[in-house]
Amino acid sequence: MKKLFPLLLLLILSFNYTYSQRPGGDREKSTIVITGQVLDQETNEPLEYATLVLQSVENPEKITGGITDMDGNYSVETNPGKYNVSIEYISFKTYKKPNQLLSENTNLGVIKLSLDVAQLDAVEVVGEKTTVEVRLDKKIYNIGKDLTTSGANISDALNNIPSVTVDVDGAIALRGNDNVRILINGRPSALAGFGSTDALRQLPADAIEKVEVITSPSARYDAEGTAGILNIVLKKEKTLGFNGTINTTVGYPTASSITSNLNLRTNKFNIFNTIGYFYRGTPGNGYFDNNYFDTNPDNFNRIIEDRDIERRDIGYNVNLGMEYFITDKSSITGSVFGRFSDEQDITENNTTRFIETIINSRTLRREVEKQDDKSYQLSLNYINNINEDGQKLTTDFQYSFDKEIQPTTIAENSTFPNSDLIAKENIYETQLQKEFLIQADYVLPLGEAQFEAGYRGNFEENSNDFRLEQLNLQTGEFEANLGLTNVFTYNQNVNALYTQYGNKYGKFSYLLGLRLENTQLKGNVDASVDLTELQEILGTEIDLNFDKNYLGLFPTLNLIYELSDKENFSLGYNRRINRPRGYFINPFPSRSSRTNIFQGNPDLDPAFANAYDIGYLKRWDELTLTSSVYLQKETSSFERIQEDTGLTTIDGINIIRTLPINLSTNQRIGAEIGLLYSPEKWLRLNGSFNFFQFQTEGLFNGIDYGATNTSWFSRFSSKVTLPGKIDWQTNGFYRGPSQNSQTESKGIFSLDLAFSKDVFKDNGTISFNVSDLLNSRKRRSFTDTMDGLNDDSYFTSDSEFQWRQRQFTLAFIYRINEKKKNERRGNNYGGDDEEF
Missing domain, CATH: 2.40.170.20 (TonB-dependent receptor, beta-barrel domain)
Structure with missing residues (x-):
């Protein structure tokens, strides 16, 4: 049920928002725009797909809202009025600001959410799986419970990443091209070896948090590697x-x-x-x-x-x-x-x-x-x-x-x-x-x-x-x-x-x-x-x-x-x-x-x-x-x-x-x-x-x-x-x-x-x-x-x-x-x- 709640909420919001745009609806001619940003309190990283909920105080059944983009920003159009404002994100404590009078374009500023520890045991967490996030310049594979890499090394784990191959000599290729740049935590490293990938066979796979497959690197990254870049990010626990x-x-x-x-x-x-x-x-x-x-x-x-x-x-x-x-x-x-x-x-x-x-x-x-x-x-x-x-x-x-x-x-x-x-x-x-x-x-x-x-x-x-x-x-x-x-x-x-x-x-x-x-x-x-x-x-x-x-x-x-x-x-x-x-x-x-x-x-x-x-x-x-x-x-x-x-x-x-x-x-x-x-x-x-x-x-x-x-x-x-x-x-x-x-x-x-x-x-x-x-x-x-x-x-x-x-x-x-x-x-x- 916890997993379904955000999806149902988004469907409800989408329905209300769509309905409010229909000709002949109850939407007033004058509207305002509510903006802001949502961040993780621990890391200051943006929270993508966090949900902004605007519930009318006068008519609680009337709900509008929207979701944040990849930078944690939102921009929602609504009618002037008094609202109960909340921002929700699964596994995080909900931010609430009741009885807010919104009569003009308003920037709610930066809102930081903290983990809700009480929810964690009840949530079926994606961390047990391996997921991929698609970004402008890369795909990020968050390494989860991959059974075939249990007791294996980093080189073995890379061989399970789409687009990546590791041959019998340990040479790593991206899309069949072996001129790939290997980085550890975003930098060249002795952990990956110098000009050789042999060192990756000596490091355990369970030390990996995620692997970034960067086939179209932005200017932030080295120009080295005609095939692209593999960035191996090692674990560093964020829990108190x-x-x-x-x-x-x-x-x-x-x-x-x-x-x-x-x-x-x-x-x-x-x-x-x-x-x-x-x-x-x-x-x-x-x-x-x-x-x-x-x-x-x-x-x-x-x-x-x-x-x-x-x-x-x-x-x-x-x-x-x-x-x-x-x-x-x-x-x-x-x-x-x-x-x-x-x-x-x-x-x-x-x-x-x-x-x-x-x-x-x-x-x-x-x-x-x-x-x-x-x-x-x-x-x-x-x-x-x-x-x-x-x-x-x-x-x-x-x-x-x-x-x-x-x-x-x-x-x-x-x-x-x-x-x-x-x-x-x-x-x-x-x-x-x-x-x-x-x-x-x-x-x-x-x-x-x-x-x-x-x-x-x-x-x-x-x-x-x-x-x-x-x-x-x-x-x-x-x-x-x-x-x-x-x-x-x-x-x-x-x-x-x-x-x-x-x-x-x-x-x-x-x-x-x-x-x-x-x-x-x-x-x-x-x-x-x-x-x-x-x-x-x-x-x-x-x-x-x-x-x-x-x-x-x-x-x-x-x-x-x-x-x-x-x-x-x-x-x-x-x-x-x-x-x-x-x-x-x-x-x-x-x-x-x-x-x-x-x-x-x-x-x-x-x-x-x-x-x-x-x-x-x-x-x-x-x-x-x-x-x-x-x-x-x-x-x-x-x-x-x-x-x-x-x-x-x-x-x-x-x-x-x-x-x-x-x-x-x-x-x-x-x-x-x-x-x-x-x-x-x-x-x-x-x-x-x-x-x-x-x-x-x-x-x-x-x-x-x-x-x-x-x-x-x-x-x-x-x-x-x-x-x-x-x-x-x-x-x-x-x-x-x-x-x-x-x-x-x-x-x-x-x-x-x-x-x-x-x-x-x-x-x-x-x-x-x-x-x-x-x-x-x-x-x-x-x-x-x-x-x-x-x-x-x-x-x-x-x-x-x-x-x-x-x-x-x-x-x-x-x-x-x-x-x-x-x-x-x-x-x-x-x-x-x-x-x-």
Whole structure:
């Protein structure tokens, strides 16, 4: 009944208002306008779809009113008279002002509502579900009780968000495009890693409050990321008192963890703390079948590599912070984050070599890579809500530091026809990453409009110290390889200014912005290193020590037209940049394989993209439809190519390298649709489908790498409440086949199951889930380097890779002073709110 009340009230108000507009009705010719704004007393955030009720004192059956917009503002036309004024919002105390004489246009000012604690236990709260709010420049997915992420990590949780995919290597893509910017709490962060998303696999999914999918970012956000932005907002409890959760998991293959999210909040401060410990053993595997079409009959024409991977990750992370409320309008927040891990990956690579169809030799390569990783981050944030009109100033400072020490030993032995030691290497690698961020934002309301301006400075330095020692088989001594031993330092400095202006006219809203960014990219190789061989491989025209500077303007435009409260159209345009990361720039080749290497390209330039997005949303009683069509054209886009280096190993095997290059253009066009259906309280279904085509054009070393590819991905989820109040959730995902200029990737299907039951009077929940039930989450691809120039010295590669095998997990979560139904607030977001 509590849920139905706001809807019934709105229907009554709509009926009265409609009736009062009819010709010949009782409406007087002279009318007045009542305006004002409704805010949350705790957070000063606007409350959208709060209800203003005007009840006539003389005729109590006569009720008029309206609802607030996305900024909490309302504007209601009525007849002069005496009214009982009230403002209502579910889970909040009703504001009442009886016997008010309203004889002229009146602004009731800013009214702040506070939570009604007595209602909370009686409300079926949306916090138990996952909802999405549609905004001018983004969709906000409020993470609820997703059973399949219980005991999982943030990377797993992202894979359940529509439009987002996470592949078997952990690479994150938005609408099929992997150039997506990952932010934590609106800022680049050590929590998300620097140039890598591996860190997201070490953080628990239950630390997430919401995920913002920003496919058409406004000028407020970095221009980095041609696909868009994913902003992960972590939990920070707003309820007074001491509360929190303890989450423990055990699993097979080995996966155990314990995480606590604890908060202590008073009227003057809020202390929040997340501590987690994990121990995981993650087996994986890979398979490569390379065929070489060489005219020399003495060369190997086929090489098969069969890899088994055993991972052991032990670590913990801690995030401790405090928000101090200086006044009722201003606060300062400080937090310290640390992540510490001890990892070990053991890869055994069994290689079989053929001449024609006859096995020539077999070798076993054993690589033991250890990693001691320490990450720290210090953040300071100041917020000043200058006045009740919404004028606001925020400033941020953040320092991040990450140090990874990676000692690696590699031994390769012949197993057929002889048993001999072929090669032995010791690698000592240290990566240092530092980042400073300074940011200031100012918001100035101008009536119903809003002006915003700000500055952001982002300064990164990445240093890679690499030393390679190889065993001299004649002397039995290790010798330094001076051609590969190196220190490479990469700096990326970005200074940005932005301004934006938004307004609303009736059913039409817009947000117009402009961002100016200056980017400096600097690379430096230690001059003491012998670079002759490296320079020959890359080409003499490539400068290993570079200093590049780019100045760019990035306009943004976002529009929404509301056909009704439950239906709207949206239009977005933005210009984006894709800056090469250190991994793509570092010119020294990797050592994961003697025959298949990855080499960065210091000649890479940033890529630029123009993106357009048209969206449509429609909501019925039990069904919600979201859809969009998008177009993106990127210039100087990055593409990974594979080519024969012309070099061979000491036993005569051709060395193939993967190299990132700038291609001329990459055009992507696509469409996505999502359906959310909840016919019964015990059943929720949702599905989404994303179809896209991209076309690349470009030449490199006289070879045409242009390609056209069509692909798609789809996901389906159902949640059923079984007898005994057991929840059952099923998630299915399929990504269709795709291809670029050289490589064709096959489709991937995965299926996840989960069950949960609340215990201890709903203070605890026990759950069991199976990730990748069919053990089918594998990347399969085929590469063909045929260049069409009548040159038969090309090769093909057929490969399969599985990062993690099927996982079984048992999890238990216990809530401290935070009952299952004590989630904030049961917001009704009208036509802009969905469940999945």
